[in-house]
C-alpha cells in the first residue's frame with residue numbers, strides 16, 4: 191500500500207544537525223543575522239528589511255507605524271488566516287472583509303472598489319498557497335484610491351512574476367519563517383518596506399524586544415526533528431495507522447496538533463526576533479529555496495493538470511504566467527469529509543487547513559459581511575499532498591484515487 195503524507199519538512203537532516211551544533215556552541219556573534227539580512231534583501235529584490243517575532247506582529251507593527259488615523263479601514267480577503275484580521279484590530283484599525291472570487295481562493299478584485307470608503311487607507315493582498323495575486327490590477331485600484339498596499343507573503347516566500355518576487359510589488363510586505371512553511375528559520379518573520387521612515391520607526395519599536403530565547407529555539411529544534419522523522423518514508427507508515435485509527439473516532443490529529451487557539455491578539459511579545467542560530471538556518475534555506483519552489487510549482491501543476499477534466503472538483507484559478515509555488519495544493523469538493531475519508535483509506539493523507547471565512551467568525555462579528563464564496567471555500571477546501579520530494583508516481587496515484595473517490 192502506498193502511503194502519502196499531506197506535507198513534509200522543508201528542512202533536511204543535515205540542516206537541523208548544523209543548527210543543533212550552533213545552538214550548543216551558543217555563538218552570539220550577530221554575524222549570521224547581518225549576513226542573512228543582506229542575502230534576503232538581494233533575494234527579494236527590495237530595499238529595507240526588519241526582523242519581527244512573526245508575520246502577524248509584522249503586520250501589526252506596519253499598521254501601527256503608518257501615518258493613518260486609528261479606526262482606519264483596512265481591506266482584506268475574507269478567506270484568510272484569522273491572525274491577519276486579529277492583527278488589524280490589535281493595531282486599532284477596522285478590517286473590511288471582501289469576498290474571494292467564485293473560481294479562486296484570492297480576493298475578488300472586482301469587489302474591491304465597492305468596499306472603498308473615505309476611511310479606507312490600506313489594502314492587504316494575500317498570496318494564498320503561494321499563488322501570486324494579480325498585482326497589476328490590484329495596484330491600479332490602489333493607485334486610483336490612494337491606498338497603501340501591504341502584501342501578505344506568509345505563504346509565498348519566493349513566489350514571483352518573472353524576476354519580481356512576491357513582497358516587492360506593494361508598499362510593504364510581511365513574511366513568516368514558521369517551521370511548516372516552504373522557507374523556515376525556526377520561527378520569527380520579517381517585514382519588507384520601501385519606506386525608510388517606517389523602517390526606522392519599526393526598528394525603534396522592535397529594539398525593545400529580546401531575540402528568540404535559547405529555550406524556544408531548542409523547542410523549535412525538537413519540533414523540526416519530530417516533523418522530519420514523522421513524515422519520513424520509514425516512520426510515516428506507522429503514523430498513518432495512528433491517523434487512520436484516530437479518524438475512526440472522529441479525531442483529526444493533524445488539526446489538533448497544528449491548530450492555534452483562535453483569539454484576538456493580547457499583549458506584545460517581549461521576545462521573538464530572529465537570533466543568530468535562526469539566521470544561520472535562514473541562510474542555508476535561502477541557498478535551496480528556489481530549487482524546492484521550482485519542484486513544488488511543477489508538481490502542483492502536474493497534479494492540477496491530472497485533475498483538470500475531473501467532475502465535481504474545482505481547481506482554484508491561478509495566474510498561469512506567475513511562478514506559483516504551491517505551498518499547498520488546494521481543491522474544492524462537495525462533501526469533503528467523505529472524500530477525505532475515502533482518500534485516507536487509500537493511504538493518502540489530506541488536510542482541511544486553517545483558512546476560513548473570517549467575516550463569519552464570532553471573533554470578528556462586528557465586522558461581518560456577506561462573503562458567499564469564502565463561505566463555500568471554508569466548507570469545501572481540501573489540501574492534497576504536495577511537497578518538493580513527492581514523486582510523479584505518487585501524484586498519479588493521488589489523482590487516480592481522487593477520481594475514484596469522487597465518482
Ligand SMILES: Cc1ncc(COP(=O)(O)O)c(C=O)c1O
Pocket residue numbers: 243244245246247271273274316318342344345365366367368378379
Ligand atoms: C496567509 C497567512 N497570513 C499570516 C499568517 C500568520 O503568520 P504567523 O504565524 O507567523 O504570525 C499565516 C500563518 O500561517 C498565514 O498563513
